[in-house]
Amino acid sequence: MFWTVTQSLLSGLGAATQLFALTLLFGLPLGLVIAFGSMSKWTPFRFLLQPKKGKKSEEPGQVAAERDLSDNLALTEEESGLADKREPSKFVKALASFRPVHALTDIVVWVVRGTPLMLQLMIIYYGPGLWFDNNIWGGDGRMTASVVAFVINYACYFSVIYRGGIQGVPVGQREAAQVLGFTRRQIFFKITLLQMIKRIVPPMSNEIITLVKDTSLARIIAVTELIKAGESFMKSSGIIWPLFYTGVFYLIFVGILTILFNFIERKLSYFR
DSSP states (O other): OHHHHHHHHHHHHHHHHHHHHHHHHHHHHHHHHHHHHHTOOOOTTGGGGSOOOOOOOOSOHHHHHHSOHHHHHHHHHHHHTGGGGSOOOHHHHHHHTOOHHHHHHHHHHHHHHHSOHHHHHHHHHHHHHHHHSOOTTOTTOHHHHHHHHHHHHHHHHHHHHHHHHHHTSOHHHHHHHHHTTOOHHHHIIIIIHHHHHHHHHHHHHHHHHHHHHHGGGGGGGTOOOHHHHHHHHHHHTOOOHHHHHHHHHHHHHHHHHHHHHHHHHHHTTTOO
16 A cells, blocks of 8 residues: 555655756746846837927027017027927826836736736636636646646746846946946856846745745645645545645655755855
């Protein structure tokens, strides 16, 4: 019986490991893209604050001299371009400073981080079939749907960690590199990236270890991962110890990751 339970749990561990590996494979680079989007400073409506060139009067000086005082003041204001330098409205200022990429990524991160992963799993897997009468995942698409949900969820969390690591690098170092003639790409890969990796290892290791335990949530859409494999014996044979036995596998998995991250931190300890 023990060997049968162990084999079943190893099969569930394989599914959990597959979900874990695919989430890291796609979630880590996607998180970096989202981090860049949240730091984007692109303002497509900035031109609204650019002053317009004043029109030059084509009337002769004699005509201007014959005008009354108010007309002379208006003409002088028009010729000097002061009429076009009036203070823009608050709406124009807000529109000119609007950063669409930054706003979009912030909204996505807010929604994903503000809702439970279990709910996201159910929406991604059951949503297309309920809303469009088309199950895009097919018969064996539960694992695919789980990977999509986990990648989107953890990419948003990774993006916040990436952004903190990038913004933690002193601005003076990037400015000094610009003075030395470095390109933006050289500044990122030779200066910012190395220091960012050092800074994000502790929070990233914590998030990745959390990912190991969160793989158990995939059972909500009937993915046979480790916990679901243990639950099956409780339902079929009426025994509960396989469910506690799953904790041994999680402890071993997390222990290996802890040793790995401690090794990485020691290797990066020369950045002080």
